[in-house]
Amino acid sequence: MSTAADAQLERWLRFRKGRNTALAADHGWLTLTSFQWLESEPAAVDLVPGLWSADGTTATLTAAASDGLTLVETGEPVDGTITAVLANEESLMWVQFGGVDGKQVVVELAVRADRYAVRTRDSKSPVFTAFDGVPTFDYRPDLVVEARFEAFPEPEDVPIATANPLVDGVHRSVGELVFRLPGKDHEYRLHAEEEKLGALTVTFHDETNGELTDEWRKVSTARPRPDGSVVLDFNRAINYPSAFTPYGTCPMPVKNNSLDARIEAGEKQPALAD
Template sequence: MTCALLATALAACGGGSTGGDVAQATAETAPADPAFVADNEAWRVQRRERLLQPHGWASLIGLHWIELPAHYVGSGATSGIRLAKGPERMGLLQQQGGKVFLTPEPDAVLTVDGTPAKGRFELLPDISGTPTLVGFDEGKGQLGLVDRNGRKALRVSHAEAATLTGLGPLDYWPADPSWRIAARFVPHPAGKTIPIMDITSQQAPQPNPGAVEFEHGGNSYRIEALEGEEGGLFLVFADRTSGHDSYAAGRYLYTDAPAADGTVFVDFNRAYNPPCVFTDYATCPLPPPENRLDLAITAGEKKYVRPST
């Protein structure tokens, strides 16, 4: 399912018109102090810089699922896995014993984790912790293996991808301190998981350390959390702006680690669009049903409009 089709299908998750909720939020908005606004502006600059990295999310040019025991890989018409950019004949890809190997063509100039490729080598997937990265086109192109619940694919990026070189502007609601909320982390028993569907319709259990509970406008809300970075939390949610002013399939948000008393700050000003907004070749996790909120979160990143090509 493409991102565009999925966005259309999930537009209903945000409910109907958000006019009343937006009016209420506007009435509650307090003037933000200059330091708060400057801090959010710095975060937005960093957000764009990450997207503009040569092999960031906006640089993806292909996601090729590996269906057969062997595929020839390259940009040429005879390749079973045909790349949008790169050598006409890159090499032979083989699946053996649950592993994936690549044998480069003699005239293909490739690197493996920065070192010139010499003979057949194994591709370690992204979930291994030490994924193999294959470079081509003098480093402008990069290829790696992704594993989604046992299903494997080649993900390909290129520094000259049109989605990267033509990246459009990112739009945000005005920075609003009322959307930086002191919430409460409610831990789950150790080892608890939650089923998470991704944009390719693959579902897998993900660690679910607890939930975040908060209040806004006199009502209580709850978001089931996934594991974040350095003890923090990763929130995947949709709200009543989804499919209207924000991306239909939801947004993402990271928090710092909860304090000892369970307090955790959830700053919706830093809610951002998933990678599949910018490319059709990402495997974005989608909000579980528990995380579709009856609340218009008028903060953070708005819907991205891809520039016409």
């Protein structure tokens, strides 16, 4: 292997180490144990003390000190009624309870499809405690391809489905990544979203989905060069949280972001705990 190839592989191994470390974070995606919509009238929800409700603009929680709930931000006990206001797609790690330190379970308040919901994040979740890394394909240098970014005159908001059939999403397409794959005689065009510092992310289907990989994955690139060129490295294709938990609301690919090829690179379908 050449020195350049060695360096490329080493960078990928560092990427994989960082990815697994991020997934293993306290109260991260691997700890999700429920997703529940809030009703208009105060009511109990599964796995969490207190009475919860939302009126369309404000979420309300009523609990007694004996319920053991505390605010994540300050550690202050919840004794009475508290409220929070979020915009659509926002989330708040709101209250916590359980365990020897009172922090085993964090309750995330979220607004999805303009409706309030709560998700529980339990550090004793078997998916989290059994996690020892995401399985991946071997590194494939041939699936590091040169692409060309063709920006749209203005971003286009494209309606999409999500991992939760009750939640619709929107993909803000800023342009297309145009590229070829080894062994294929035609170009591909994938809609891309813009991330921080001009980086691009594409969410895509390929012919390994449902067999070796989850139903869809995503891959990010650096900011395109001034001439629009960019490296698209499918070895860095990763799963959305919905591959690890049924409680995600992750976006599906836009129509036509499908590859008639087997992308045997990047993350495979994770092995989940029973």
